[in-house]
Amino acid sequence: MVRIIFLLFSAILFSFSTADDTLTPGRPLTDDSEASLISVGGKFQLGFFSPVGSSNRYVGIWFCNVSVDSVVWIANRRRPIASKSGILSLTANGTLLIADGNGNGTTVYWSSSTEVSVANPVAQLLDDANLVVREAGGDQNTYPAWQSHDFPTNIHLPGMKLGWNLTSGFNRQLTAWTSATDPAPGIYTLGIEKQGNAQEFVWQGTQPRWRSGPWNGLYFSGVPTIELDSLLRQEFVVDEQEVAAWFTVGNPSVILRSVLMPDGLLRSESWIEETQTWNVRAYVPMDRCDSFYACGPNAVCYPNAWPLCQCLPGFRPRNPQNWDVIGNPSDGCVRTTALDCQNGTDRFFQQSSVKLPDTTASAVNRSMSLEDCRSWCLRNCSCTAYASANLSTGSESGCMIWTSGLADIKFLYGSSSPQPLYVRLAAADLVTATEPMESGQRRMLTIIISVSCVAVLFFVCVACCVWAAKKKKKNRADEEVEEENLNLPLFDLGTIAEATGNFCMDNKLGEGGFGPVYKGKLKEGQEIAVKRLSKTSMQGTDEFKNEVMVIAKLQHRNLVRLLGCCVQGGERMLIYEYMLNGSLDTFLFGWLAKSLMIHKTHVRLICKIFDFLLACYRPDRDKCRLLDWRMRYNIILGIARGLLYLHHDSRYRIIHRDLKTSNILLDKDMNPKISDFGMAKLFGGDETTGNTKRVIWSLWKENRTSEIVHDSICHSLSFDEVLTCIKVGLLCVQERPEDRPIMCFVLQMLVSNSSLLPEPKQPGFVVTSNQIDNDSSGALLSINRLSVIILEGR
Ligand SMILES: *[C@@H]1O[C@H](CO)[C@@H](O)[C@H](O)[C@H]1NC(C)=O
Numbered sequence: 001m002v003r004i005i006f007l008l009f010s011a012i013l014f015s016f017s018t019a020d021d022t023l024t025p026g027r028p029l030t031d032d033s034e035a036s037l038i039s040v041g042g043k044f045q046l047g048f049f050s051p052v053g054s055s056n057r058y059v060g061i062w063f064c065n066v067s068v069d070s071v072v073w074i075a076n077r078r079r080p081i082a083s084k085s086g087i088l089s090l091t092a093n094g095t096l097l098i099a100d101g102n103g104n105g106t107t108v109y110w111s112s113s114t115e116v117s118v119a120n121p122v123a124q125l126l127d128d129a130n131l132v133v134r135e136a137g138g139d140q141n142t143y144p145a146w147q148s149h150d151f152p153t154n155i156h157l158p159g160m161k162l163g164w165n166l167t168s169g170f171n172r173q174l175t176a177w178t179s180a181t182d183p184a185p186g187i188y189t190l191g192i193e194k195q196g197n198a199q200e201f202v203w204q205g206t207q208p209r210w211r212s213g214p215w216n217g218l219y220f221s222g223v224p225t226i227e228l229d230s231l232l233r234q235e236f237v238v239d240e241q242e243v244a245a246w247f248t249v250g251n252p253s254v255i256l257r258s259v260l261m262p263d264g265l266l267r268s269e270s271w272i273e274e275t276q277t278w279n280v281r282a283y284v285p286m287d288r289c290d291s292f293y294a295c296g297p298n299a300v301c302y303p304n305a306w307p308l309c310q311c312l313p314g315f316r317p318r319n320p321q322n323w324d325v326i327g328n329p330s331d332g333c334v335r336t337t338a339l340d341c342q343n344g345t346d347r348f349f350q351q352s353s354v355k356l357p358d359t360t361a362s363a364v365n366r367s368m369s370l371e372d373c374r375s376w377c378l379r380n381c382s383c384t385a386y387a388s389a390n391l392s393t394g395s396e397s398g399c400m401i402w403t404s405g406l407a408d409i410k411f412l413y414g415s416s417s418p419q420p421l422y423v424r425l426a427a428a429d430l431v432t433a434t435e436p437m438e439s440g441q442r443r444m445l446t447i448i449i450s451v452s453c454v455a456v457l458f459f460v461c462v463a464c465c466v467w468a469a470k471k472k473k474k475n476r477a478d479e480e481v482e483e484e485n486l487n488l489p490l491f492d493l494g495t496i497a498e499a500t501g502n503f504c505m506d507n508k509l510g511e512g513g514f515g516p517v518y519k520g521k522l523k524e525g526q527e528i529a530v531k532r533l534s535k536t537s538m539q540g541t542d543e544f545k546n547e548v549m550v551i552a553k554l555q556h557r558n559l560v561r562l563l564g565c566c567v568q569g570g571e572r573m574l575i576y577e578y579m580l581n582g583s584l585d586t587f588l589f590g591w592l593a594k595s596l597m598i599h600k601t602h603v604r605l606i607c608k609i610f611d612f613l614l615a616c617y618r619p620d621r622d623k624c625r626l627l628d629w630r631m632r633y634n635i636i637l638g639i640a641r642g643l644l645y646l647h648h649d650s651r652y653r654i655i656h657r658d659l660k661t662s663n664i665l666l667d668k669d670m671n672p673k674i675s676d677f678g679m680a681k682l683f684g685g686d687e688t689t690g691n692t693k694r695v696i697w698s699l700w701k702e703n704r705t706s707e708i709v710h711d712s713i714c715h716s717l718s719f720d721e722v723l724t725c726i727k728v729g730l731l732c733v734q735e736r737p738e739d740r741p742i743m744c745f746v747l748q749m750l751v752s753n754s755s756l757l758p759e760p761k762q763p764g765f766v767v768t769s770n771q772i773d774n775d776s777s778g779a780l781l782s783i784n785r786l787s788v789i790i791l792e793g794r
Pocket residue numbers: 041042043065
């Protein structure tokens with residue numbers, strides 16, 4: 001009934017052309033009449049079209065409501081028609097044909113390949129963009145004689161399956177266009193490798209270029225963020241009938257698609273109705289570690305580290321010369337000690353937060369327990385590692401084992417993966433493998449230290465003698481009392497001097513507000529950062545130690561841990577744990593970072609979200625990619641948590657008065673840790689006045705948020721998260737302190753939904769558009785001429 005009304009309706013609406021959703025024999029679609037099919041829900045249209053920049057004619061399916069780049073499927077992508085003379089027809093046996101209508105009409109440009117002949121065929125365009133050929137009046141649920149979803153082009157849509165039909169041996173893959181204007185099959189394909197434990201791959205010809213990692217019931221090992229996606233749900237099935245991947249969308253009004261670009265990039269995009277643009281939500285490959293096999297066997301690729309590749313614990317570079325000096329890691333790593341399978345002494349090292357190695361040659365058993373998996377691996381002398389295969393039960397279960405070199409392992413920052421890799425090691429190697437090694441970095445550091453510090457060896461000797469003499473003079477009784485009072489280790493000046501190569505310039509990490517900071521390494525191997533406080537603005541020794549004790553008691557995963565102090569020979573030093581990834585501002589290169597202001601109080605730091613966002617406008621866009629959106633969001637969240645702890649949860653209520661990006665350090669896993677907290681206590685109320693230089697309110701007011709977030713640059717972002725952060729940022733810079741959020745609310749806002757936030761009012765400073773310079777590229781906002789307004793923090 002509904003259908004009849006629709007047909008009547010569409011017949012009235014399109015009285016000059018066919019606007020049905022079905023094609024029957026004897027009623028072809030001709031290009032010159034501009035006829036087309038429209039799906040029942042009005043979502044998709046099928047007809048003849050020309051791509052932008054080309055006059056060739058193709059038969060395709062496109063989104064009705066999308067004005068830009070809307071084509072989702074093409075029939076004759078290999079053989080276009082040169083003029084508007086094409087005819088799409090359905091033959092009496094159910095074959096679709098595209099032929100030339102000129103002359104005698106016998107040139108066939110494309111035909112659907114059906115092996116079964118259909119008695120009374122009808123071709124119908126469905127609302128999921130699927131063109132199906134089946135018997136008229138036949139059961140809608142039976143597998144159609146032919147369907148366009150089985151022959152995808154470069155677009156993956158919700159509900160569309162990629163992968164293998166194991167009964168028919170049929171494989172569905174995406175194939176990119178040759179170029180932006182030519183839909184002919186390009187060199188990149190996306191599909192499923194069913195060998196071993198199945199994975200998605202992007203191939204360039206026959207060469208793998210990107211790998212999703214194996215499916216674990218919740219997500220692909222290398223793409224853990226799929227699980228957090230609020231818009232789509234990824235599905236994957238492996239059984240006797242099929243090995244297939246697809247995704248579904250909860251909200252049918254959201255237009256989503258995945259596109260395999262001509263350059264091999266796989267992008268997930270959503271259509272933004274307001275701006276009439278495609279918004280890039282995520283993309284792969286995202287960094288150098290996404291390139292297939294970037295590091296050779298048995299190595300882990302760290303996207304933000306230098307060197308990029310590091311051997312797995314218990315392994316060493318096969319060719320150290322290439323590895324360290326030339327920086328060519330493709331030889332990979334070999335075992336330090338051979339496995340001892342016969343005697344059964346081998347152990348496993350748990351490597352967390354990684355994309356699991358290539359499973360093309362892996363054996364998998366999804367019903368095995370993790371304990372059985374371990375013993376299965378131990379029993380098989382060629383087993384090199386194992387991991388769980390099924391996380392959908394809520395814990396690690398199922399089993400996959402690797403029996404050769406471990407290929408293409410990527411470290412996943414900011415993800416505490418519940419699916420670690422258990423690497424088989426000789427017992428002797430496990431002892432040294434308690435923490436991931438950075439052998440390359442250490443070696444390099446050793447070279448640097450030894451070369452550059454030889455020159456000052458002489459001075460070290462002299463200094464040692466002086467210190468030894470001073471130490472003797474020290475009041476020993478005094479020291480013992482202090483050792484009792486303090487749970488905090490007091491480091492000996494000699495130890496620190498040795499660890500830092502006598503404060504060698506090459507070990508200097510930077511110059512903080514309170515003195516220089518040096519990198520050091522204790523005899524036991526622990527890496528430390530030593531803050532050598534400048535000798536001015538000092539309290540008495542006892543007072544100093546008391547304050548240090550207070551600071552040392554503050555322990556939180558988002559605060560840098562104070563390991564101890566050193567008060568000796570007129571020196572005052574604080575010893576912290578060393579943060580592998582340096583400070584946040586090393587990630588914010590360039591002039592923008594330099595112009596970051598120092599805020600007076602904590603709340604304003606959250607406003608640094610602006611800087612993260614604006615960082616995307618820097619001319620040096622590659623650097624911008626170092627921090628993807630999710631990582632930034634994690635960092636902001638971590639900072640907020642650390643501050644909340646300092647302000648409300650700790651007994652001491654420390655107010656951080658000198659928050660800036662260089663005081664946010666990043667550990668190996670890119671977790672943010674606040675440093676320099678409590679320094680105000682040590683130095684008295686030495687406050688730093690905040691200068692604020694800001695652009696963007698006007699963009700918000702005009703509802704042009706997506707301009708702030710330049711979509712082609714900040715790829716991996718979720719629009720809602722960006723919206724939340726922008727809102728929080730705007731709330732933070734409100735003119736009246738009452739309108740600014742307090743700290744715990746900031747945290748709440750960051751983890752909650754943006755729609756629940758109060759609407760920000762105009763902030764305490766506004767830049768009108770004539771104050772904004774557009775540079776030649778048009779994307780870079782210049783803040784040179786902006787007035788500097790000082791705001792009081794709340
Ligand atoms: C297409 O857009 C119009 C106008 O925005 C809207 O009313 C209609 O529901 C949309 N159709 C579909 C199928 O989304």
